[in-house]
Amino acid sequence: MAEPRAKNFIYEQIDADLAAGRHSTVVTRFPPEPNGYLHIGHAKSICLNHGIAAAYNGRFHLRFDDTNPSKEETRYVESIKEDLRWLGADWGDNLFFASDYFEQLHDWAVHLIREGRAFVCDLSGDEIRAHRGTLTTPGRESPFRGRSVEENLDLFARMRAGEFGDGEKVLRARIDMAHPNLNMRDPVLYRILHAKHHRTGDGWCIYPMYDFAHGQSDAIEGITHSICTLEFEDHRPLYNWFIDNLPVPHRPRQIEFARLNLTHTVMSKRRLLQLVNEGHVDGWDDPRMPTVSGLRRRGYTPEAIREFCDRVGVAKRNNTISLSLLEFCLRQDLEGRAPRRMAVLDPLKVVITNFPEATETYAGPNHPAEPAMGEREVPLTREIYIEREDFMEDPPKKYFRLAPGREVRLRYACYITCTDVVKDAEGRAVELRATFDPESRGGSTPDNRKVKGTIHWVSATENVPLEVRLYEPLFSAENPDDVPEGGSFLDNLNPESRRTVAAYGEPALRGTRPGEPVQFERKGYFVLDADCAEDRPVFHRSVTLRDSWAKQAKAGD
């Protein structure tokens, strides 16, 4: 038996089932409804299910839970498959649809009717609700509960034949209207829906409810462990009731775990949809969205997401994971593989007054610790841009970047000393004058003098203009729901969540391909947008580098 990397309570239960001989193999599944896009919470479930199947050398199924034609569309099926493939969750030949089982499910409904365990009910939706009772009071039995098997069979057949309109009748299980678990109070099994289904078309006008479809679909596929989130805990007795009362070929077991929550974001489909519909973001794949497509566009890698899903753990306690863990996983993954480049995001011109007119070329390793990644050429000219924040006219003690009279190293190139500050009418520095030490070419000097600061730079004449998008969390509050009485999570939307700047990059950036991570030295990891025009590259910042100076400076004020 495989030794799982992260042992959690689900593995223990599976071990126990295997040890008791209840199963000889392990089969899991990911069962999305094709009515929306996948988010990082789904990724956790995918990694869990796929990881378990892999750990036990079992099978992993992708099954679309498409029992509600009024909400589901083929385009969602495609995007979900794309997201799974990208995440690396391979379902092999095991692609299924609950709608493939409609005929079998229907036969099982007939079976229940024959056994006297299901009946056709004419009550309206409102009446069923009124009969259901409340959390503290028992429900009342439907007046149609006592119909004969023959009448139920006839009525159900006519429901299927399309003789009734939407909502006129439903098929319900006959269980217990006084059950403390409301799911057991004669739950609806089938409803009438004259809607075109994305796969079965007009083949059906009655559709099974989730409860009647899910467990039986698991049983049909031989799923051994049906892993779902906590809110289905109350459905487990019903799940088991169907398995107990139907001649199903296998006996799956439902196990619940706590869904993933992340700070500074929302995770429910409803709210994500609201963000898109109300234009708070550009779309489902907006790089600020916690969707799989948004994270992908932001520059997250499947490896980083899988590592994250591994690290968050699996338990039954409600949890909220810190966004910093997600960012940590990305940095960790990109650190070793992203080629280094230089780009200036907030340019300040520097004229190196004693620099020759001709361009000089310096070699910069693509990675400081991986010589195998090679190097690229970086042109240095008399006029360059540096980051505005890398100069201070009146620096605090521990600032070791450029200041009047101070010397810094231009990364990979040489030392410069600031000699003059050119200011505009408001006294703001608009240009610096500097001199360079010809002895320092290559980044060090024969006298071995120490230069504390190394800053990045880009030639003012040999560069690539870039559009760069800088991101902050979509919500400024850790918990977007943390609002005063009567407020909305939208009140916590971060107005600074996206900032677009015009930047300059070194020429080697021209060779970057969409989706390929790069590190802009000292500024973070970036990714070239897949849809931008070739002559106007757009880079998204995936994540910043850790910045202990920023922290120190902030603590200083």
Place this chain on the structure above:
RNA sequence: AGGCCCAUGGUGUAAUGGUAGCACUUCGGAUUUUGGUUCCGUCAGUCUAGGUUCGAAUCCUAGUGGGCCUGCCA
């Protein structure tokens, strides 16, 4: 209010009746041609009260706190 579930540092997660560990975060230090990386260190935890036991984070009871459930959604 009825049923079900949950409770370990700031966050997340281990310890399965026998020394409370790991990771993220925080804060420090070393190294560094990225204030990055790497390395080392630091702060900090078993919800409360009873009980069982030689011994309880772990088992039992009660309390407290939190989550879910009254769709012909999934």
